[in-house]
Amino acid sequence: MRIIHFVIWLVFGLLVSDCTNSSQEKSVTVPKPHKYSETYKVPEFLDTTRIQRIIELLPDAERLFKEYAINENLPGLAYGIVVDDSLLLSGGTGIINISSLQPVTSKSLFRIASMTKSFTAMAILKLRDEGKLALSDPAAMYIPELFGLTYLTEDAAPVTIEDLLTMTAGFPEDNPWGDRQLDDTNEELINLISKGISFSTIPGYQYEYSNLGYAMLGNIISVVSGIPFQEYITISILDPLGMTNTYWEYSYIPDKLLALGYRTKNNQWEKEPLLHDGAFGAIGGIITSIDDFSKYVSFHLSAWPPHNGPETGPVKRSSLREMQKIRIPKLYPDVSLLDGNPGSSIKGYGYGLRINKFSDGITAIGHSGGLPGFGSDYVFLPEFGIGIMSFCNLTYSAPWPANEQVIKVLFEKGRISARNLPASDILIERKNQIIQLINTWDPALEKTIL
Numbered sequence: 449m450r451i452i453h454f455v456i457w458l459v460f461g462l463l464v465s466d467c468t469n470s471s472q473e474k475s476v477t478v479p480k481p482h483k484y485s486e487t488y489k490v491p492e493f494l495d496t497t498r499i500q501r502i503i504e505l506l507p508d509a510e511r512l513f514k515e516y517a518i519n520e521n522l523p524g525l526a527y528g529i530v531v532d533d534s535l536l537l538s539g540g541t542g543i544i545n546i547s548s549l550q551p552v553t554s555k556s557l558f559r560i561a562s563m564t565k566s567f568t569a570m571a572i573l574k575l576r577d578e579g580k581l582a583l584s585d586p587a588a589m590y591i592p593e594l595f596g597l598t599y600l601t602e603d604a605a606p607v608t609i610e611d612l613l614t615m616t617a618g619f620p621e622d623n624p625w626g627d628r629q630l631d632d633t634n635e636e637l638i639n640l641i642s643k644g645i646s647f648s649t650i651p652g653y654q655y656e657y658s659n660l661g662y663a664m665l666g667n668i669i670s671v672v673s674g675i676p677f678q679e680y681i682t683i684s685i686l687d688p689l690g691m692t693n694t695y696w697e698y699s700y701i702p703d704k705l706l707a708l709g710y711r712t713k714n715n716q717w718e719k720e721p722l723l724h725d726g727a728f729g730a731i732g733g734i735i736t737s738i739d740d741f742s743k744y745v746s747f748h749l750s751a752w753p754p755h756n757g758p759e760t761g762p763v764k765r766s767s768l769r770e771m772q773k774i775r776i777p778k779l780y781p782d783v784s785l786l787d788g789n790p791g792s793s794i795k796g797y798g799y800g801l802r803i804n805k806f807s808d809g810i811t812a813i814g815h816s817g818g819l820p821g822f823g824s825d826y827v828f829l830p831e832f833g834i835g836i837m838s839f840c841n842l843t844y845s846a847p848w849p850a851n852e853q854v855i856k857v858l859f860e861k862g863r864i865s866a867r868n869l870p871a872s873d874i875l876i877e878r879k880n881q882i883i884q885l886i887n888t889w890d891p892a893l894e895k896t897i898l
Contacts, residue, residue, distance in 0.1 A: 449576035463472050469766065471847065479632070482755060491753045491867035492796075493549035493833070495521040499531060501862050502834075506537045508861065509854045513838060514541045522840045523710050523717055524552040528738040529854070530828070530835035532749060535742040539651025544841060545705035545716055554738040557695065558707045558839035560824045561732040563625075566771065567744075569613055569800030571669050571681050573767045580672050583610040587617075590668040590756040593641040604650040609668065611651045612661040613799045614775040619658040626659025629818050630733055634670075635665055655776040655797055659731040662800075666730025677730055688762040689743045694736040697725040701735065709821015711843040720821030720843060732819055738837060745828055745835035746773070750829040753867060771799040772813050772830070786810055786829075786852075787859040810866075812855075816846040827851055830865035 451633075458495035495501075510531060519527040524542035528535055531837060540552030575581050581590070586606040594607065600618070611617040632640075633805055641664075648737035669677035678696045686694050709720040725733050747761050751768035759765065774796030785791040791807040805814045814827035823845035836854055838847040858864050871879075878897065885893050 453671040474533050487873055488756075489870040489872060490755045491831075493865070494810060494868050495865055497516045497649055498864065499536075500740060501532055502529075502858065502864065503536060505857060505862050507647045508857050510539060511537075512853045513850050513859065514851070517541045517786055517840070520840075520842070520845060520847075521712065521715075522756050522842050522845060522847075525838060526552050526554060526556055526558060526707075526738045527850070528554060528742050528836070530745045530749065530837075532833045533746045535746075537738065537744065538738045540738075544705075545703070546708075546710065548703070550704055552707070555693070555705060556707050557693070557701055557705045557721070557737050558824065558841060559698070559709070559733070559735045559822045560741070560839060561740075561819040561822055562659075563736040563817040563824050563826060564732045564802030564843075565731065566815060567681050567685060567734060568662055568665050568669070568677070568764055569771055569798075570685055570699065570767075572609065572613060572665055572676065573771065574671065574684055574763045574848075575672050577764060577767055581609065581668070583608065583613065587612055587664060587668065590671045591641060591664060593638055594664075596642065597645055597647075600647045600650055602727060604647075606651055607651045609665070609717070611664050612668075615655055615797055616646040616652055616660050617658060618649045618651045618654070619656065619660055620646060621657045622656060622659050624818075626663075626728065626731055628723075629644075629659075629663070629726075629728040630723040630819070632801050634667065634727045636668060637727040641661045642790045648881075653776075655778075657895070659728070662731040666727065669730070669812045670715070678725065678733070685762045686794050689747055689883055691736065691740040694734060695737065696729055696733050698722050700733060705737075706735075707822075707839075707841045709819070709841050709843065711821065714809060717842075722821070723819075732817060738839070741826070741837055742835070745826060746829050749828055749830065749833055749835060749883070771801055772803060773798050774803045774805065786855050788814065788856050800827060816848055818844040818846050823847060825851055827855070829855075832864055833867075840878075 461585060472549060513525060513527040522542055524540060524544050526540040529537040538554035540556060542552050544550050544552050576583055585608060587609055593673060607617045626700050628689050648698060664675040669680050672678040698706060710717040711720050748768055750763040773814050777794045777796040779794055780791045783791060783793050785806050785808050793804050793806045801813055802815055812827050812829055817824040820843050820852060822841055824839040825846045825848045826837035836851045838850055839845055
């Protein structure tokens with residue numbers, strides 16, 4: 449019986465391998481455009497002073513970032529605020545190098561760690577949109593070594609690409625192990641998989657943070673695209689967004705721009721060794737600046753509200769919204785809302801993004817990042833068209849509290865409001881007709897309405 453099973457798996461693997469190798473040769477069928485409304489009115493900001501009131505609060509935001517850096521004893525902190533498609537605030541405090549005392553600026557380049565994961569997810573969706581893979585595909589179609597996994601139960605479904613995207617593959621949480629593998633080679637990654645991977649749950653049903661899963665996604669991008677995933681993400685996402693000062697390998701970066709990482713020991717900063725780029729770069733290898741990363745945040749904001757018009761980004765707006773959708777939601781009944789008031793929220797993971805839907809209707813999307821020497825965080829509020837980001841060069845010092853304080857100020861002092869959905873033309877027409885009907889009760893008008 450074991451021999452029969454082995455033969456079946458071998459034949460299946462060879463067939464899959466053949467399909468994978470020929471995937472780049474197959475024609476991609478572009479779906480026909482669907483019909484859509486020409487009269488739909490998209491939600492819009494009614495407050496004409498919105499931008500100006502946010503600008504007036506930028507000094508408060510800058511003060512909060514600088515106070516946070518002092519209170520947390522950070523060597524350096526870079527920060528920025530995006531509104532719609534503009535970087536309204538960008539700057540830095542402290543230093544990127546304690547030896548040269550080079551100051552932090554909005555052009556300083558920080559390793560953003562797990563904030564990289566959404567770029568990896570976006571690349572997968574781009575390949576999906578091009579017809580080169582399906583999210584429902586078993587990951588073993590592209591990494592044959594996964595055929596040898598031992599699942600917890602006989603009836604467990606195989607790990608799919610979507611399971612890897614949503615961190616529901618059933619792999620155990622692997623921080624901080626994953627943080628130390630950044631410069632592993634592709635051969636080391638495949639060898640690790642070949643030796644077997646443990647499972648904590650069956651695939652598809654429970655969220656558990658997995659760096660290994662995103663390393664596999666990087667490998668899949670390389671297999672399907674035919675080039676290293678770093679090159680594919682750079683060509684297909686970074687360059688089209690104008691992120692020309694974003695890197696994977698630190699040794700290519702000028703000293704005056706590269707933020708070195710540090711840790712605290714005996715109340716002193718000690719340098720953390722920088723890891724070279726490698727097979728695990730898909731989990732956290734990107735090195736970027738506030739100026740560059742703001743373009744990525746603006747791109748995510750551009751997906752809202754859904755609207756007509758040409759696609760101008762590296763992936764479709766609908767694919768961005770797909771990334772920002774919660775999978776495996778979890779209720780948190782006692783949290784602080786963004787304005788500081790008590791409330792509840794539903795949290796979950798999307799595709800390389802964390803999503804938090806608060807009980808007051810506000811949605812916050814983003815991701816933090818932590819590596820030896822670095823901490824980072826960004827959050828954007830789609831309904832408000834606002835994004836906030838901050839990077840620092842101290843081990844695991846993800847500056848979410850600073851971003852949270854800035855958001856609270858915008859709500860309290862700026863009294864920012866979300867977009868409003870305008871009444872449709874037919875609704876306005878019916879309202880006026882009903883008013884007229886009440887005054888005249890014209891039978892012909894009554895018939896028209898009903």
